[in-house]
Every structure is written in C-alpha cells, then in structure tokens.
Amino acid sequence: MAVKLHIIETGFFKLDGGAMFGVVPKVIWQKTNPADENNLCTWAMRCLLMEDRDRLILIDNGIGDKQDAKFLSHYHLHGDQSLTASLQKAGFSEADITDVFLTHLHFDHCGGSIKRRGEQLVPAFPNAVYWSNEAHWAWATKPNDREKASFLRENIEPIQQSGQLKWVNPGADTGLPFDIFFASGHTESMMIPLIPYKNKTVCFMADLLPSTGHIPLPYVMGYDTRPLLTLEEKKRFLRQAADEQWVLFFEHDPINECCIVKETEKGVRLDRALALRDL
Numbered sequence: 001m002a003v004k005l006h007i008i009e010t011g012f013f014k015l016d017g018g019a020m021f022g023v024v025p026k027v028i029w030q031k032t033n034p035a036d037e038n039n040l041c042t043w044a045m046r047c048l049l050m051e052d053r054d055r056l057i058l059i060d061n062g063i064g065d066k067q068d069a070k071f072l073s074h075y076h077l078h079g080d081q082s083l084t085a086s087l088q089k090a091g092f093s094e095a096d097i098t099d100v101f102l103t104h105l106h107f108d109h110c111g112g113s114i115k116r117r118g119e120q121l122v123p124a125f126p127n128a129v130y131w132s133n134e135a136h137w138a139w140a141t142k143p144n145d146r147e148k149a150s151f152l153r154e155n156i157e158p159i160q161q162s163g164q165l166k167w168v169n170p171g172a173d174t175g176l177p178f179d180i181f182f183a184s185g186h187t188e189s190m191m192i193p194l195i196p197y198k199n200k201t202v203c204f205m206a207d208l209l210p211s212t213g214h215i216p217l218p219y220v221m222g223y224d225t226r227p228l229l230t231l232e233e234k235k236r237f238l239r240q241a242a243d244e245q246w247v248l249f250f251e252h253d254p255i256n257e258c259c260i261v262k263e264t265e266k267g268v269r270l271d272r273a274l275a276l277r278d279l
Contacts, residue, residue: 001052001053002198003050003051003052003177003195003196003197004050004051004052005048005049005050005051005195005197005202005276006048006049006051006090007046007047007048007049007086007257007276008046008047008048008049008058008061008083008086008087008090009044009046009047009079009081009086010045010046010047010061010062010063010081010082010083010086011045011062011063011077011078011079011080011081011082012042012043012044012045012078012079012254013042013043013045013063013075013076013077013078013108014036014040014041014042014043014075014076015040015041015043015075016039016040016041017029017030017033017035017039017040017041018039018222019221019222019223020033020041020043020210020221020222020223021033021213021214021219021221021222022218022219022220022221022222022224023218023220024218024219026039029213029219032211032212032213033211033213033254040076041254042078042254043210043211043252043253043254044251044252044253044254045060045062045063045108045109045251045252046249046250046251046252046253046257047059047060047061047062047083047086047251048060048195048204048249049087049090049092049097050177050178050195052177054098055098055099055177056092056096056097056098056099057097057098057099057100057101057176057177058097058099058100058101058125058128059101059103059193059204060101060102060103060109060110060204060206060251061083061100061102061109061110061111061112061113061124062083062108062109062111062112063075063077063107063108063111063112064083064107064111064112064113064114064115064124064155065082065112065115066111066114066115066116066121066154067107067111067152075108083112094124094125094126095125095126095127096127097125097127097128098127098128098129099128099129099130099131099176100113100125100128100129100130100131101131101168101176101191101193102130102131102132102191103190103191103192103193103204103206103207103251104136104140104186104187104189104190104191104206104207105132105136105137105140105151105155105156106147106150106151106187106207107150107151107152107155109206109207109251110155110156111152111155112124113125113130113155113159114154114155114158114159121154121158122158122162123158123159123162123164128164129164129165129166130159130162130164130165130166131165131166131167131168131174131176132159132165132167132168133167133168133169133170133182133189133191134167134169135169135188135189136187136188136189136190136191137156137160137167139187139188139189140156140187141156141157144225146225147187147225150223168180168191170182176193177195177196178193178194178195178196179193179194180192180193180194181194181203181208181237183208183230183233183237184226184229184233185208185220185224185225185226185227185228185229185230185231185232185234186206186207186208186221186223186224186225186230187207187224187225190206190207190208191206192204192205192206192208192237194246197247197279198279200245200246200247200279201244201246201247202246202247202249202258202276202279203241203246203247203248203249204249204251205248205249205250205251206251207221207223207224207251207252208230208233208234208237209234209237209238209248209250210250210251210252210253211250211252211253211254211256212250212253212256212259212270212273213253215238215259215261215268215270216266216267216269217231217234217235217267217268218231220234238261238268239263239268241261241268242261242262242263242268242271243263245260246260247260247274247279248260248261249276255273256273256274257273257274257275257276258273258274258275258276258279259271259272259273259274260272260274
C-alpha cells in the first residue's frame with residue numbers, strides 16, 4: 001500500500017506580526033502577511049495525517065478546545081475547520097490514530113492531544129502512542145520564563161501520566177517511517193519529519209519555517225529562543241531543500257500548503273507554491 005497523506009486543518013488563529021517576523025520591519029513583512037488594525041496576522045494550524053500500511057500517524061494536532069474562553073480570546077480562533085471534523089473528512093476518528101508525533105510542545109501544536117472528560121484530562125487519541133523526545137520534554141516541563149506561557153501543563157503532563165508516551169532520540173531507531181531533522185533555535189530539540197512521498201521528500205516545517213514569508217534567512221520569529229542558531233539551521237536546511245527539491249509543508253502559512261525553494265543570487269528563495277494534492 002502506498003503512503004497517503006491527508007491534510008488535517010484545525011482552524012486559524014492570530015498572532016502579533018512583529019513577534020512573528022522579529023527584526024524585519026513591518027513595511028516589508030506586511031507585503032506577504034498583512035496585519036489587522038491590532039497588528040495581528042492570521043495563521044493556520046495545519047496538521048498532517050500519514051497513512052502507512054496499518055499505521056495512522058498524526059503530526060501535531062492544533063490548539064485543541066479545552067482551554068477557557070479567556071485564554072482562547074487572546075488568539076482569536078476562527079474558521080470552520082476542526083481537528084475532529086478534518087479527521088472525519090479523511091474517513092477516520094481519534095480512536096483510529098496509532099501514533100501522534102509532536103514536533104514540539106507549544107500549545108498551538110499539541111493542544112489537541114488532551115481533552116476534558118468531566119473533571120479529568122485524558123488523551124484525545126486513546127489508542128495512540130505519543131512521540132516526543134527527552135531533551136524537549138525536559139525543556140518543556142521545566143520551562144524558562146521566556147517560553148513558560150507556551151508550555152501548558154494540562155497539554156503535557158497527562159500524556160506521560162497516560163503511559164502512552166514514547167521517546168524519539170537522535171540516532172535511535174523508532175520504527176517511524178520517516179527521518180527527522182532536529183532543530184533547537186526555536187525551542188530545544190524541535191523535530192521536523194522528512195516524509196518519503198511519491199518519490200519526493202515532504203518536510204513538515206512546524207516552526208522552523210512558519211510560512212513562505214519566512215524563507216529569507218533574517219526572517220526569524222521573535223519567539224525563537226536562539227535566533228542565531230535558527231539562522232544556521234535554516235541555512236543548512238534550505239540549501240539541502242533547494243538542492244534536493246524537497247517539498248516544504250507549512251503548518252502556519254494561511255494561504256500556501258506547500259512550496260519548493262531554489263538557489264538564487266540572493267540566497268534560497270521561493271520557487272513556487274503548490275497544494276499537496278498536486279504532487
């Protein structure tokens with residue numbers, strides 16, 4: 001059976017444009033990502049479901065719906081899509097998922113991992129293995145003051161308490177059907193899956209590259225804990241992506257699902273945007 005990839009849209013949210021583009025002036029970044037009157041830009045929370053033989057591997061799962069109204073109001077959730085509805089559109093339910101691969105534990109990437117059942121917090125995917133790595137888990141469960149607001153205990157601790165958590169560690173064989181690029185500029189040991197698909201490599205970019213607007217090297221988020229390291233990681237990754245014609249799949253780009261990049265005199269730049277279905 002050939003690998004199948006399903007896009008799992010979980011809705012849109014808004015974040016401050018300046019925070020998303022760091023030192024890049026608004027007059028430049030607003031050309032690709034226009035802001036509203038409050039300087040907020042719209043971003044997707046686009047996840048990916050990999051169907052591989054008897055495994056259904058969900059990569060990230062959005063912000064979830066268990067947070068209170070005050071919390072969610074800060075992020076202006078909107079759109080008709082949801083995690084459950086997108087899974088159903090693909091022909092599946094939460095109970096069908098065998099693996100939940102978490103690129104990192106910021107709330108907009110892992111909030112759908114856990115749901116409320118009465119007063120309890122329980123795994124939303126009862127039959128799945130949840131994959132993280134030890135370095136990132138330690139970073140997230142003892143967060144620094146800069147990132148503390150992004151690591152929510154109710155998203156993280158119930159995963160380990162459930163007994164469904166397993167580790168992905170560099171150099172270890174996990175049996176997962178893709179390679180992983182580890183990046184630590186945004187947060188410690190974020191994992192970027194490199195998925196073989198239709199004789200191409202589809203890269204789930206998470207927060208290494210949030211959108212096509214972030215392709216130039218200096219376009220680094222203010223959220224990144226080690227921006228100079230992000231620069232080096234982007235440079236190394238994008239050079240290989242251009243050389244090998246990797247397909248970059250965007251979790252946060254509000255318009256473009258994927259793109260291919262190319263080398264130019266100014267460095268790596270966008271070659272063309274495309275939809276996953278067009279591969």
